[in-house]
Amino acid sequence: MPTYTLIAPAKINLLLEIIGDRPDGFHELVMVLQSIDLADIIELKALPGDQIQLNCSHPDVPLDSSNLAHRAATLMQTQFPDRGGVEITIQKHIPIGAGLAGGSADAAAVLVGLDLMWNLGLTQAELQTLGAALGSDIPFCVSGGTALALGRGEHLTPLPDPHQLYAVLAKYRSLSVSTPWAYKTYRQKFGDTYAKTSETQEQRRRSGPSVPLLTAINHQDQEQIPKYLYNDLERVVLLEHPQVLALREKFQQLGCLGTLMSGSGPTVFALMNSREEAQLLKTQLEVAVGDPDLDLWVTQFCCSGIQLQTT
Ligand SMILES: C[C@@](CO)(OP(=O)(O)O)[C@H](O)COP(=O)(O)OP(=O)(O)OC[C@H]1O[C@@H](n2ccc(N)nc2=O)[C@H](O)[C@@H]1O
Numbered sequence: 001m002p003t004y005t006l007i008a009p010a011k012i013n014l015l016l017e018i019i020g021d022r023p024d025g026f027h028e029l030v031m032v033l034q035s036i037d038l039a040d041i042i043e044l045k046a047l048p049g050d051q052i053q054l055n056c057s058h059p060d061v062p063l064d065s066s067n068l069a070h071r072a073a074t075l076m077q078t079q080f081p082d083r084g085g086v087e088i089t090i091q092k093h094i095p096i097g098a099g100l101a102g103g104s105a106d107a108a109a110v111l112v113g114l115d116l117m118w119n120l121g122l123t124q125a126e127l128q129t130l131g132a133a134l135g136s137d138i139p140f141c142v143s144g145g146t147a148l149a150l151g152r153g154e155h156l157t158p159l160p161d162p163h164q165l166y167a168v169l170a171k172y173r174s175l176s177v178s179t180p181w182a183y184k185t186y187r188q189k190f191g192d193t194y195a196k197t198s199e200t201q202e203q204r205r206r207s208g209p210s211v212p213l214l215t216a217i218n219h220q221d222q223e224q225i226p227k228y229l230y231n232d233l234e235r236v237v238l239l240e241h242p243q244v245l246a247l248r249e250k251f252q253q254l255g256c257l258g259t260l261m262s263g264s265g266p267t268v269f270a271l272m273n274s275r276e277e278a279q280l281l282k283t284q285l286e287v288a289v290g291d292p293d294l295d296l297w298v299t300q301f302c303c304s305g306i307q308l309q310t311t
């Protein structure tokens with residue numbers, strides 16, 4: 001029986017604007033999502049019966065049915081019965097609860113991998129529809145690259161890839177942020193500012209901070225892109241976690257093209273033009289903060305979602 005090994009890249013949010021409430025209780029969003037080359041590696045092996053067995057290199061990742069990769073396998077078995085079981089092994093490189101969609105990337109890899117293993121011939125759009133039932137970021141993780149994401153994050157339009165940019169990531173190892181908490185707190189604080197009707201929501205989408213960012217991306221203008229980074233969730237997460245705000249300020253002081261918190265945080269990233277500059281910034285931040293709890297990565301923008309690893 002062959003083993004399928006998949007590369008599951010993390011994402012950063014170049015933009016996250018909260019427009020209003022949705023009838024399903026989620027938030028109506030405008031996001032610009034970008035894949036980066038920090039990735040989990042997912043190995044799939046066929047098992048007899050309908051067993052789903054999960055292994056993970058990181059002790060804090062749940063191995064039961066609360067794991068998104070496990071949930072993706074269950075969903076595939078429900079949709080395509082009698083195809084068999086699967087052993088899923090996750091080599092975790094994406095930090096957990098970091099705003100980098102690690103769990104979503106793992107789930108997307110299981111969807112793509114089981115489609116291959118079971119020879120189902122599903123289209124990317126069909127895999128994304130399955131993924132949307134499990135989590136808002138999963139459809140993007142399937143296709144990756146650079147995309148505009150609307151709705152609760154599942155309506156995707158591919159964008160030109162600003163592939164020359166590098167992102168230095170900074171995250172305190174012991175700090176994670178719960179996505180439901182971030183959205184709930186945002187609603188409590190700013191719910192009265194939400195656009196209420198579909199007309200006002202559309203108006204806000206057309207006049208908000210995504211407009212200059214999308215113009216810069218569509219013109220492949222690498223100088224302008226970092227100037228228009230934007231994330232509404234910073235308004236709650238940076239207030240709750242001043243040490244994350246301090247990281248963002250430090251990046252700014254040291255000099256970068258632009259800096260932002262990704263998703264619901266607490267990872268903060270800074271954009272640079274070359275690997276050498278990014279490496280230097282990483283070293284400077286490490287020295288300036290001097291905290292062994294701080295993890296840092298140099299990553300590059302990448303143009304793909306889930307990929308089969310060829311040996
Ligand atoms: C914030 C973002 C930005 O990319 O990513 P992360 O920081 O989690 O990586 C996403 O919006 C997170 O997407 P994802 O992590 O897939 O969230 P889901 O599992 O679908 O939802 C988790 C919870 O977040 C809230 N939620 C999520 C998406 C959305 N459009 N509105 C919401 O209100 C809901 O409370 C939901 O129960």
Ligand SMILES: Nc1ncnc2c1ncn2[C@@H]1O[C@H](COP(=O)(O)OP(=O)(O)O)[C@@H](O)[C@H]1O
Pocket residue numbers: 061062066067068069095096097098099100101102103104106107177179263264265
């Ligand atoms: N495959 C997985 N990898 C990591 N975390 C997972 C996974 N499946 C479920 N989780 C749970 O989801 C939570 C959020 O994880 P993650 O996807 O890494 O963060 P974020 O939503 O901030 O991008 C974690 O606290 C963890 O308990």
